[in-house]
Amino acid sequence: xxxxxxxxxxxxxDGEHGLPAATMERLRRRYPAVRGEVESRREAGEYGFFxxxxxxxxxxxxxxxxxxxxxxxxDIIVLxxxxxxxxTRALLSAVRGPRWNEWDDEAxxxxxxxxxxxxxxxxxxxxxxxxxxxxxALVNVISKSGNxxxxxxxxxxxxxxxxxxxxxxxxxxxxFTTDQARGALRDIATRDNIATLxxxxxxxxRFSVLSPxxxxxxxxxxxxxxxxxxxxxxxxERAGADGGGGGSGGGGTDLxxxxxxxxxxxxxxxxxxxxxxxxxxMPYTDRLRDFGAWFCQLxxxxxxxxxxxxGGVVHAGPTPLAAxxxxxxxxxVQLFMEGPYDKVVSFLTVADxxxxxxxxxxxxxPEAAAYLPGHSLGELLGAEFGATARALSSNGRMNLTLGxxxxxxxxxxxxxxxxxxxxxxxxxxxxxNPFDQPGxxxxxxxxxxxxxxxxxxxxxxx
Amino acid sequence: xxxxxxxxxxxxxDGEHGLPAATMERLRRRYPAVRGEVESRREAGEYGFFxxxxxxxxxxxxxxxxxxxxxxxxDIIVLxxxxxxxxTRALLSAVRGPRWNEWDDEAxxxxxxxxxxxxxxxxxxxxxxxxxxxxxALVNVISKSGNxxxxxxxxxxxxxxxxxxxxxxxxxxxxFTTDQARGALRDIATRDNIATLxxxxxxxxRFSVLSPxxxxxxxxxxxxxxxxxxxxxxxxERAGADGGGGGSGGGGTDLxxxxxxxxxxxxxxxxxxxxxxxxxxMPYTDRLRDFGAWFCQLxxxxxxxxxxxxGGVVHAGPTPLAAxxxxxxxxxVQLFMEGPYDKVVSFLTVADxxxxxxxxxxxxxPEAAAYLPGHSLGELLGAEFGATARALSSNGRMNLTLGxxxxxxxxxxxxxxxxxxxxxxxxxxxxxNPFDQPGxxxxxxxxxxxxxxxxxxxxxxx
Numbered sequence: 001x002x003x004x005x006x007x008x009x010x011x012x013x014d015g016e017h018g019l020p021a022a023t024m025e026r027l028r029r030r031y032p033a034v035r036g037e038v039e040s041r042r043e044a045g046e047y048g049f050f051x052x053x054x055x056x057x058x059x060x061x062x063x064x065x066x067x068x069x070x071x072x073x074x075d076i077i078v079l080x081x082x083x084x085x086x087x088t089r090a091l092l093s094a095v096r097g098p099r100w101n102e103w104d105d106e107a108x109x110x111x112x113x114x115x116x117x118x119x120x121x122x123x124x125x126x127x128x129x130x131x132x133x134x135x136x137a138l139v140n141v142i143s144k145s146g147n148x149x150x151x152x153x154x155x156x157x158x159x160x161x162x163x164x165x166x167x168x169x170x171x172x173x174x175x176f177t178t179d180q181a182r183g184a185l186r187d188i189a190t191r192d193n194i195a196t197l198x199x200x201x202x203x204x205x206r207f208s209v210l211s212p213x214x215x216x217x218x219x220x221x222x223x224x225x226x227x228x229x230x231x232x233x234x235x236x237e238r239a240g241a242d243g244g245g246g247g248s249g250g251g252g253t254d255l256x257x258x259x260x261x262x263x264x265x266x267x268x269x270x271x272x273x274x275x276x277x278x279x280x281x282m283p284y285t286d287r288l289r290d291f292g293a294w295f296c297q298l299x300x301x302x303x304x305x306x307x308x309x310x311g312g313v314v315h316a317g318p319t320p321l322a323a324x325x326x327x328x329x330x331x332x333v334q335l336f337m338e339g340p341y342d343k344v345v346s347f348l349t350v351a352d353x354x355x356x357x358x359x360x361x362x363x364x365x366p367e368a369a370a371y372l373p374g375h376s377l378g379e380l381l382g383a384e385f386g387a388t389a390r391a392l393s394s395n396g397r398m399n400l401t402l403g404x405x406x407x408x409x410x411x412x413x414x415x416x417x418x419x420x421x422x423x424x425x426x427x428x429x430x431x432x433n434p435f436d437q438p439g440x441x442x443x444x445x446x447x448x449x450x451x452x453x454x455x456x457x458x459x460x461x462x
Numbered sequence: 463x464x465x466x467x468x469x470x471x472x473x474x475x476d477g478e479h480g481l482p483a484a485t486m487e488r489l490r491r492r493y494p495a496v497r498g499e500v501e502s503r504r505e506a507g508e509y510g511f512f513x514x515x516x517x518x519x520x521x522x523x524x525x526x527x528x529x530x531x532x533x534x535x536x537d538i539i540v541l542x543x544x545x546x547x548x549x550t551r552a553l554l555s556a557v558r559g560p561r562w563n564e565w566d567d568e569a570x571x572x573x574x575x576x577x578x579x580x581x582x583x584x585x586x587x588x589x590x591x592x593x594x595x596x597x598x599a600l601v602n603v604i605s606k607s608g609n610x611x612x613x614x615x616x617x618x619x620x621x622x623x624x625x626x627x628x629x630x631x632x633x634x635x636x637x638f639t640t641d642q643a644r645g646a647l648r649d650i651a652t653r654d655n656i657a658t659l660x661x662x663x664x665x666x667x668r669f670s671v672l673s674p675x676x677x678x679x680x681x682x683x684x685x686x687x688x689x690x691x692x693x694x695x696x697x698x699e700r701a702g703a704d705g706g707g708g709g710s711g712g713g714g715t716d717l718x719x720x721x722x723x724x725x726x727x728x729x730x731x732x733x734x735x736x737x738x739x740x741x742x743x744m745p746y747t748d749r750l751r752d753f754g755a756w757f758c759q760l761x762x763x764x765x766x767x768x769x770x771x772x773g774g775v776v777h778a779g780p781t782p783l784a785a786x787x788x789x790x791x792x793x794x795v796q797l798f799m800e801g802p803y804d805k806v807v808s809f810l811t812v813a814d815x816x817x818x819x820x821x822x823x824x825x826x827x828p829e830a831a832a833y834l835p836g837h838s839l840g841e842l843l844g845a846e847f848g849a850t851a852r853a854l855s856s857n858g859r860m861n862l863t864l865g866x867x868x869x870x871x872x873x874x875x876x877x878x879x880x881x882x883x884x885x886x887x888x889x890x891x892x893x894x895n896p897f898d899q900p901g902x903x904x905x906x907x908x909x910x911x912x913x914x915x916x917x918x919x920x921x922x923x924x
Contacts, residue, residue, distance in 0.1 A: 082792025102564040103589040119789045120846075121748040122819045122839040127565040147830040150788055153821050153842055156834060160822035184830035191826065205792070277802065278740070278781050286583040297793035304797025317801030319740055321783060326612055327581045329905060330544025330667070331759035335766025337901035339779035340739065357584045359615050360622035364653065368609040368646040371915035372618060377584040380615055380913070384582075387908030394904070439799035442856070443791060446849030451842070453833035 001414055003259045005400040007393045008266050008344065017341060017396030019266070023273055027265045031255040034428045046435060048202025049420050052210040053233035059226060062212060066219035073138040076220045078116045079154040080142035082297060085118035087209025088217050090294040094412045095223055098286045111222040120150045125157060134165040140175045140217055144199045144208070146183020149447060177212050204435055206298050207420055210413065224409040231413025235260070239421050260418050264426035270344045270398055271318045279318045280336070283348035284325035284385040287407055292322025295419060302423045302434035309431055316430050326384040333388060337395050345392060345399040349385055352406045353378055463876055465721045467862040469855045470728050470806065479803060479858030481728070485735050489727045493717040496890045508897060510664025511882050514672040515695035521688060524674060528681035535600040538682045540578045541616040542604035544759060547580035549671025550679050552756040556874045557685055560748045573684040582612045587619060596627040602637045602679055606661045606670070608645020611909060639674050666897055668760050669882055672875065686871040693875025697722070701883050722880050726888035732806045732860055733780045741780045742798070745810035746787035746847040749869055754784025757881060764885045764896035771893055778892050788846040795850060799857050807854060807861040811847055814868045815840055
């Protein structure tokens with residue numbers, strides 16, 4: 001995994017735009033302090049996600065659990081919303097291909113199918129349940145607080161559906177992933193003796209895909225979760241922030257040696273110094289389309305904050321935007337090329353998609369098609385990425401590229417941890433707390449009011 | 463369909479933010495000139511999409527075509543990218559529900575399944591083709607110019623796949639939707655005697671879902687395309703711009719009577735007067751998730767422009783962002799609530815999703831869940847929308863709501879034409895040409911260079 005940020009810099013663009021050398025120098029000078037703040041906050045109990053790579057015990061628990069359960073079921077249903085759903089969907093699609101569950105009948109001879117329900121739309125719910133046999137389904141209900149309204153509503157509907165088919169045996173088709181002690185899901189599990197996994201207290205929803213939140217459903221459908229965690233560990237090591245301790249590791253003062261910190265710093269500088277407040281993530285593969293949605297939550301909810309760490313009102317926060325190449329060259333790229341200079345485009349490229357197809361020869365093709373045969377689809381995708389990146393640069397549009405060797409579980413785990421680290425560092429560059437989300441409380445309160453629920457209290461968490 | 467824009471106005475928000483009364487007054491005063499410009503440009507041959515509601519002949523041609531073909535096939539494959547794919551997917555999901563084709567086995571007893579391939583990712587291509595029997599598949603290849611690299615690459619791969627199974631009979635499994643005279647697809651169709659439908663010359667890709675581009679595949683899977691067009695006609699009538707002529711119709715000088723023009727004007731004013739350059743579309747249903755992607759193309763490619771109509775360099779263009787409620791309350795809403803005041807959130811609500819489910823009673827629920835039973839999922843969704851809109855307003859965040867009665871083909875057709883009109887008007891408010899996309903040419907040239915294709919010429923179009 002390699003970050004190429006030359007096209008963020010003034011000299012890498014059309015000569016007029018991009019980050020000036022002086023800004024880069026300021027980033028480098030500030031970096032040791034930024035890193036120091038991450039380390040001291042980590043020692044004080046924040047940045048719990050650093051520990052996700054070293055969950056040997058959790059993983060063997062999940063693997064044992066999954067081995068028995070996965071083989072006994074045809075369908076796995078995840079009920080969750082936000083951080084309880086986005087990561088699982090993103091990682092499955094990355095590792096196995098888009099709509100793997102829908103499209104690959106053969107795979108279903110070996111693994112159950114995974115359906116992630118992340119909304120309370122009745123049309124989705126009816127369609128999803130209509131095709132599943134409750135007798136062969138395992139339902140994983142996921143909410144860190146255990147009190148999330150949407151997830152509880154889903155749970156009640158799906159439990160009714162299970163009970164209709166199974167009676168009291170319904171409980172054996174449920175697994176809850178929730179707080180170890182508090183919340184409605186925990187209470188129900190204790191009372192009804194439902195199997196549970198814990199969300200570690202120090203892990204917030206949007207940082208939880210490498211916790212049991214994502215690992216259980218992914219293991220149930222046969223994803224190599226140890227590979228994911230090995231990749232996460234590699235990202236930590238490369239950033240000089242391995243799980244073993246809070247030490248400064250390699251590159252303690254060299255910004256360029258800590259690529260997630262550099263990524264966060266570059267995007268912060270582009271936003272605050274040049275007004276590039278829209279941060280586009282544009283993978284050149286369908287397999288990372290859902291990863292874009294995961295990135296959007298991570299970036300928006302972590303950095304979009306009213307106050308800074310000192311309590312000053314800042315209304316900070318870049319707006320993340322997910323695009324996919326080559327598709328969105330025919331949708332969003334016109335705006336990226338010609339609109340305001342308010343964006344940074346971060347490309348994700350994959351050297352080996354593992355599954356290329358050659359465009360076949362065909363006799364007598366018109367000139368406008370004759371250049372295609374002999375190239376592979378992967379080559380065409382690569383050529384389009386290169387052309388789009390060069391075109392953006394020549395129009396003075398900031399962009400950078402994170403090159404991935406493949407989409408193995410190891411690389412995908414590294415990618416996830418890279419972005420978790422990046423947003424953890426970006427929080428410091430921006431001066432905000434990347435681990436809370438106070439802005440959603442008012443909406444929850446007003447929803448409860450509308451539904452006649454008396455006062456409530458969320459489980460406090462990072 | 464009703465637009466409620468009270469929360470865009472200063473007095474509808476927290477008192478400090480939003481459009482001041484004087485800005486609204488300026489919008490109203492400018493409106494007759496804006497409308498006049500739309501009408502005169504239409505007379506000069508732009509705004510071809512106004513005529514899409516009155517294609518009686520095309521529709522009966524498509525319906526005859528579809529009736530014979532749809533019944534003879536199990537799978538319809540659309541090959542296209544951008545405007546050739548986004549609209550079809552959006553409308554099918556809106557009318558039938560998300561993943562209707564994947565999830566509703568029963569529907570497939572009556573209608574073929576539709577697979578829209580809008581990228582050149584080899585993993586997607588292999589998965590998609592792997593589950594389809596070429597002997598029972600009809601492939602609709604769609605490119606207005608007929609020269610789109612990605613679509614031609616898809617075509618060559620899929621044609622090879624068809625020929626392997628069918629030999630020379632492969633041609634009978636192909637239908638091209640393309641320009642009437644020019645381009646590689648037209649040349650191939652003429653030579654190989656492949657069935658074709660025409661993209662009307664005055665209709666650009668992102669305005670083409672109500673042309674044969676979208677109508678054929680939708681008709682093939684049983685969508686009521688006459689209903690879609692009746693809805694489109696209704697939108698034109700309500701905007702005083704019915705297909706019968708260029709006349710000013712009702713409300714010729716009253717901005718509030720022309721809701722698409724008002725929508726375009728409000729978003730333009732919010733961008734240019736208040737810096738709200740991010741335009742969020744947030745339907746409260748999964749069924750309009752894909753519609754968000756369609757909106758993003760329409761908005762970004764039409765308004766993101768380097769020069770204005772006079773050739774002055776402006777680098778204009780708001781950035782569209784697609785969200786879905788209630789899901790993205792747990793992802794993006796934190797940023798909408800607390801981040802910079804740089805957004806307008808346009809909600810889409812649906813009064814009757816036609817498919818509600820009541821949350822069942824369950825004995826002994828903890829207080830944090832006990833308020834839910836008895837409410838329906840639709841009610842919960844509605845309560846969450848109301849709460850989110852109120853919370854945004856009370857934080858001074860501009861928002862507006864487009865209320866839809868249902869998601870019938872008629873309403874969905876009206877919705878499509880509403881947004882096509884809105885962006886047609888927004889082009890005038892912004893002073894740019896909403897029908898070209900010059901910014902994507904450089905990327906195409908560089909791709910051709912990389913693949914060794916000699917100079918090329920696109921079919922010129924609106």
